[in-house]
Amino acid sequence: MAASRTRSWAGSSGGLSRRDLLRAALVGAGGVALGGTLAGCATPSAAGSGKTEVMIWDLFSGGDGALMQEMVGAVAAANPDIAVDSTTLEWGAPYYTKLAMTSSGGRPPEAAVMHVSRLAGYAPGGLLEPFDLDALADLGVTEADFAPAVWEKAQFDGQLYALPLDTHPYIMFNNPAIVQEAGLATPDGKLDLDAVAGADRFLDAGRAMAEVTGETGVGWGYQRDTAGCWRMFWGLYSQNGGGYELTPGRPAELDVEAATEVFEFLQAMVDGTVAAKNQDGNAASGRFMTARTGTMFAGEWDLPMFRDALPDVGATQFPAIFDTPANYADSHSFVLPRQAYPDPAKREATYRVLAGLLKEGLTWASAGHIPAYQPVVEEPAYQELSPQRDYAPAAEIAVFDPDAWFTGGGSDFQTRMGDAMTDTLAGKAPARTAVTRMLSEMDRFLSQPNPA
Structure with a gap:
């Protein structure tokens, strides 16, 4: 069994049928057989303490896990009548499978963290319960407190099924010294987004930074990083006005011309000068942190690592390569797994x-991470955070995975999409080949029945 971490902060489910187990495994794994082990958990009882117990599952390890525990501790201290049990499980298919299984059984934790990109695989099947907007408003949490794109993604069938904690976008980090020497900085020394807007200007900027570094200008490690490939493609495809239609039982539809243009741009970028050929994420990060490239495409969650190497590291939202500003993102959100026997006192405490x-x-x-609760972003203390304040606008132009039961963070869908792009990105196949292969993989998912 994979290890789990349970902390109790204080300041017998029903049996599953074989069908329920299979359904939960398929939903959690994104439509494929479960890989890896499930993480077990045990929660200490608050019985006899006079406190209302609230159990929360999350998927945060490392630095994120430490920060979440700090936050949970602060909330528990502010609510001495509540005992908060915080349990961390292995993320990915094991986490989502376990969440689906316990929701099917009707005795899950009071709340759990979920990537909002996975919502379409859970809410339609009745595995989650919607939030009571009036109850949230009583606690000072309303729709007006969230970026519209994030709030909309958290909806299903006109109701709020996910309460966003953050927006975590795929952004562009930069080395201010290299950016300045390449003539790409604003008067205050930050990367000028206008200087990298548009495909041609972006490629020219990459060449200018390559002259400074003597190697390459842009860092992007696509090999062995299928999720990174998907994030890059879907963000650029959205910028290029591409739409989609993913209807179960029917062939997938993409704007083939828009998608092909994206891959033509990526092939031009990965030319050995603008960006390195055949590079994985570790190599790309290493080159960026040793000033051998001027910018780096990565998730904002890599900020602590980059800042350790480059204390003055800069970062911006994703540059507008095509006509419509858009920034691929996901959101860690809280959800309410379905309870077979709802407890009003626990639900009220959970909301708090x-x-x-x-x-x-x-x-x-x-x-x-960009806090989803915008009053935090507007605080002077947040506006003093650099470079967080510089890429916070990414939340306003966030685009998420397409809505389908098999898509989302940690899903096999992202892996299959990335694999379909590999030969094209490596220059072994034309741009159109990646699009054809992606459509074929999408069709395979759409031919499978939704287990929920």
Whole structure:
């Protein structure tokens, strides 16, 4: 069994049928057989303490895990009548499978963290319960407190099924010294987004930075990083006005011309000068942190690592390569797994805990995440965070995975999409080949019945 971490903060489910187990495994794994082990958990009882117990599952390890525990501790201290049990499980298919299984059984934790990109695989099947907007409003949490793109993605069938904690976009980091020497900086020394807007200007900027470094200008490690490939493609495809239609039982539809243009741009970028050929994420990060490239495409969650190597590291939202500004992103959100026997006292306490965690967003922002609760972003203390304040606008132009039961963070869908791009990105196949292969993989998913 994979290890789990359970902390109790204080300041017998029903049997599953074989069909329920199979359904949960398929939903959690994104439509494929479960890989890896499930993480077990044990929660200490609050019985006899007079406190209301609230159990929360999350998928945060490392620095993120430490920050979440700090936030949970602060909320528990502010609510001495609540005992908060915080349990961390292995993320990916094991996490989502376990969440689906316990929701099917009707005795899950009171709340859990979920990537909002996975919502379409859970809400339609009745595995989650919607939030009561009036109850949230009583705690100072309303629709007006969130970026519209994030709030909309958290909806299903006209109801709020996910309470966003953050927006975590795929952004562009930069080395200010290299950017300045290449003539790409604003008067205050930051990367000028206008200087890298448009495909031609972006490629020219990459060449200018390559002259400074003597190697390459842009860092992007696509090999062995299928999720990174997908994030890059879907963000650029959205910028290029590409739409989609993913209807079960029917062939997938993409704008083939728009998608092909994206891959033509990526092939031009990965030319050995603008960006290195045949490079993986570790190599790309290493080159960036040793000033051998001027910019780096990565998730904002890599900020702590980059800042350790480059204390003055800069970062911006994703540059507008095509006509429509758009920035691929996901969101860690809280959800309410379906309870077979709802407890009003626990539900009220859960709302208080979750609202409190949102308001602790300044702590969460220290790792690079953009707090979804906008009053935190507007605080002077957040506006002093650099470079977080510079890429915070990415939340306003966020685009998420397409809505389908098999898509989302940690899903096999992203792996299959990345694999379909590999030969094209390596220059072994034309741009159109990647599009054809992606459509074929999408068709395979659409031919499978939704297990929920």
